[in-house]
Amino acid sequence: MxxxxxxxxxxxxxxxxxxxxxxxxxxxxxxxxxxxxxxxxxxxxxxxxxxxxxxxxxxxxxxxxxxxxxxxxxxxxxxxxxxxxxxxxxxxxxxxxxxxxxxxxxxxxxxxxxxxxxxxxxxxxxxxxxxxxxxxxxxxxxxxxxxxxxxxxxxxxxxxxxxxxxxxxxxxxxxxxxxxxxxxxxxxxxxxxxxxxxxxxxxxxxxxxxxxxxxxxxxxxxxxxxxxxxxxxxxxxxxxxxxxxxxxxxxxxxxxxxxxxxxxxxxxxxxxxxxxxxxxDLLAAGVSPRALRYALMAVHYRAPLNYTDESLPAAAAAVERFDALLAALAAYREDRPDDPTLPALLAEIRAGFEAGLDDDLNISAAMAAVFDGVRELNRRLADRSVSGADAARAAGLLRELDAVLGIAAPAADEAGPELVALLEARVAARAARQWTESDRLRDELAARGIAVEDTRDGQRWRRVVTTGG
RNA sequence: GGCGACGUGGCGAAGAGGCCUAACGCGGGGGUCUGCAAAACCCUUAUUCGUCGGUUCGAAUCCGACCGUCGCCUCCA
The missing domain is CATH 3.40.50.620 (HUPs)
Structure with missing residues (x-):
């Protein structure tokens, strides 16, 4: 191509x-x-x-x-x-x-x-x-x-x-x-x-x-x-x-x-x-720059783009879907043989992405390929059918595609001492089955823009993609 | 007035003759999982592509008319 x-x-x-x-x-x-x-x-x-x-x-x-x-x-x-x-x-x-x-x-x-x-x-x-x-x-x-x-x-x-x-x-x-x-x-x-x-x-x-x-x-x-x-x-x-x-x-x-x-x-x-x-103004109002970038970029450049109240929330949700998979891939731990069908899936995602953008920067077609891949990878994660190394390979591909898109959260996001303390306290509270305390800590983290999720791979966190409203 | 682009589900949007009883994202409804959540997954949400004609075995996709929206013709990304 x-x-x-x-x-x-x-x-x-x-x-x-x-x-x-x-x-x-x-x-x-x-x-x-x-x-x-x-x-x-x-x-x-x-x-x-x-x-x-x-x-x-x-x-x-x-x-x-x-x-x-x-x-x-x-x-x-x-x-x-x-x-x-x-x-x-x-x-x-x-x-x-x-x-x-x-x-x-x-x-x-x-x-x-x-x-x-x-x-x-x-x-x-x-x-x-x-x-x-x-x-x-x-x-x-x-x-x-x-x-x-x-x-x-x-x-x-x-x-x-x-x-x-x-x-x-x-x-x-x-x-x-x-x-x-x-x-x-x-x-x-x-x-x-x-x-x-x-x-x-x-x-x-x-x-x-x-x-x-x-x-x-x-x-x-x-x-x-x-x-x-x-x-x-x-x-x-x-x-x-x-x-x-x-x-x-x-x-x-x-x-x-x-x-x-x-x-x-x-x-x-x-x-x-x-x-x-x-x-x-938008960034000062708390709009995530990644959501704004996505909202302005996700429609083909030769088509008019109508900016409405729904643009940012929809963009933020899409960006968050991408983030959530990246976070899940990073947290994923499974000691099992590599999935022999994974390379073909990753190749298919890449091929769809490239076919879209090769065609006069058809971003919608490219994103469709990416999100098709997101769903399939989520499935395999849920099934535990891939290895830890597979997860790293998948993350590698997504990061590579994101070098074009520029919408993913940074790979190495440091939590900072205050957040680390809250996150660790919540892990301890859950281990002790202190649900009231763990829920309180979850709320406190949410107030700081951090979403926590409890998974088989342990507690996972990511920054919420905000839209200022 | 001249030139041009566009009209696809609740919203955004891809598809440009058969793979379309129409991707993908957002949203809605139902379910699975979970201490509760979240995330995720599953099912569901357009028999239909502005309207009317035509071409064709076959049209969202081609042609014509009409309706509507927007842009440029002036500073403008």
């Missing part, structure tokens, strides 16, 4: 064939750090994380680049409103973004480039577009991309460039354009705004150019995968393609992958609509 991914540009689902065999280069359109990201934003970042984790699981080397856009209109406005510099504002929210990402168990990209650290590359790109006749300068020192010079414009978004003239809405501050459809590569200097002195003049980057500059700087003029939310298809990615390919003359991205929106109340979650939830 090979990994097949759907490409937005061609509309085709094709086998992944990295430009450099065995090495996949991935660029993810990261956040503009003008404020805290919401969980809708994180859905698309978690999708990229799933992709990268799976590619690595499949033995591919991955270079993952995710930008942080740290200069734009909103950052300038936000900084002005607070009376701080754009650098201070951007730093604050970049830090916050990384904290949220870490909280959700996202892997850290190899490179987290910032727009303001790529000004020379951006200016160089604009210079090349100018030389190629694709860019022109206006009186205020801005540079625009001339869409008329790029016949392929509109292909990604399937928009007819001619038709775009009709519903034109002219931005008041960009009246110098030759054509309303042209987009800004570089914005001329304005009083009170940060600007850089470059060979193409004073000013600051437009919105789209920094992603072209950063992706090509770190991944080369052509690379394998570019991800982002569907709302970036137009104009952001359309513009990226135009300016990148016009500048280099080479195909920019092999596979464009776009994540559908997270919805709340039936509508796209968006700051402007006010229907947002934030990672830090």
């Amino acid at each position: 090979t990994i097949r991914l759907q490409d937005t540009l061609s509309g085709e689902t094709r086998p992944l064939e990295p430009l450099e065999p065995g090495h996949v280069r991935v660029y993810t359109c990261g956040p503009t750090v003008y404020g805290p990201a919401h969980i809708g934003n994180f859905r698309s970042f978690l999708f990229a994380d799933l992709l990268v984790r799976y590619l690595r699981y499949r033995g591919l080397r991955v270079t993952w680049v995710m930008n942080l856009t740290d200069i734009d209109d909103k950052i300038i406005r936000g900084a002005a409103a607070e009376g701080i510099t754009t650098v201070e504002l951007a730093d604050r929210y970049a830090e916050r973004f990384l904290a949220d990402a870490a909280g959700l168990g996202m892997s850290r990209p190899e490179v987290l480039p910032r727009a303001t650290e790529h000004i020379p590359q951006i200016a160089d790109l604009v210079g090349r577009l100018r030389d190629g006749g694709h860019a022109y300068r206006t009186d205020d020192g801005s540079w625009f991309f001339r869409i008329a010079s790029w016949p392929a414009y509109g292909r990604l978004a399937r928009l007819d460039p001619e038709a775009m003239r009709v519903g034109e809405r002219v931005e008041s501050d960009e009246y110098g354009k030759d054509d309303v459809r042209d987009f800004a590569l570089w914005k001329g200097p304005k009083p009170g705004e940060p600007s850089w002195d470059t060979p193409i003049g004073h000013g600051r980057p437009g919105w789209h150019i920094e992603c072209s500059a950063m992706s090509m700087t770190h991944l080369g003029p052509s690379f394998d995968i570019h991800t982002g939310g569907v709302d970036l298809v137009f104009p952001h990615h359309e513009d990226e393609i135009a300016q990148s390919e016009a500048a280099t003359g080479q195909p920019f991205v092999r596979t464009w992958m776009h994540c559908a929106h997270l919805r709340l109340g039936g509508e796209k979650m968006a700051k402007s609509r006010g229907n947002i939830e934030r990672v830090a």
Whole structure:
């Protein structure tokens, strides 16, 4: 089996064939750090994380680049409103973004480039577009991309460039354009705004150019995968393609992958609509990061995901089912010969998991294989039909799959002295058949988020997956 | 107005011509196990896949119309 991914540009689902065999280069359109990201934003970042984790699981080397856009209109406005510099504002929210990402168990990209650290590359790109006749300068020192010079414009978004003239809405501050459809590569200097002195003049980057500059700087003029939310298809990615390919003359991205929106109340979650939830708020309210991660990840990335009051409890229950098996496998002790049919079962689980994810990251199919395996393993544990070594092998497989999913409780979870004392006291109380005392201790542990279970393998404990409510 | 996606059980969701009298997760009901629990397991919970037509020996899966939802066309993950 090979990994097949759907490409937005061609509309085709094709086998992944990295430009450099065995090495996949991935660029993810990261956040503009003008404020805290919401969980809708994180859905698309978690999708990229799933992709990268799976590619690595499949033995591919991955270079993952995710930008942080740290200069734009909103950052300038936000900084002005607070009376701080754009650098201070951007730093604050970049830090916050990384904290949220870490909280959700996202892997850290190899490179987290910032727009303001790529000004020379951006200016160089604009210079090349100018030389190629694709860019022109206006009186205020801005540079625009001339869409008329790029016949392929509109292909990604399937928009007819001619038709775009009709519903034109002219931005008041960009009246110098030759054509309303042209987009800004570089914005001329304005009083009170940060600007850089470059060979193409004073000013600051437009919105789209920094992603072209950063992706090509770190991944080369052509690379394998570019991800982002569907709302970036137009104009952001359309513009990226135009300016990148016009500048280099080479195909920019092999596979464009776009994540559908997270919805709340039936509508796209968006700051402007006010229907947002934030990672830090949810975690502070006691939501398990693993439950949140699962809730945002467990639906295919190209399907809209409706976030409701039931999302978190359902996700937490599923995660807990996975945890409970892992805990049972860890506690399992049985001195008997290995189950000769276990390897086939484990192979079947792995095969189902891979078949699902190979198919354009079909997470539902992959999870179905995992949970089929969970049921069968639980059965064998209940039957005591596997050996202790078998249990360890099964746990090994689940841990391996979880390197992709990132939902399991840590393997080595230390209880800490206070909990250890309570757990040991309960074991003693039960041994002495002091049920009232043992039940009291169970309640006390429950109040600390610990579930205890009495099994043939002794008392077992695990942390409850919470949902904040 | 243009372009596009989608409508499967109480909820989420896979399936894209026969293996579907439809996975998987959550929830509900009944049971087994347990000191009681929990976890787990077993049984059960859609003869049906938005509606109406059509193609086919055969359709949730293909075609058409209609209804509905959402998105993009503007900042946006």
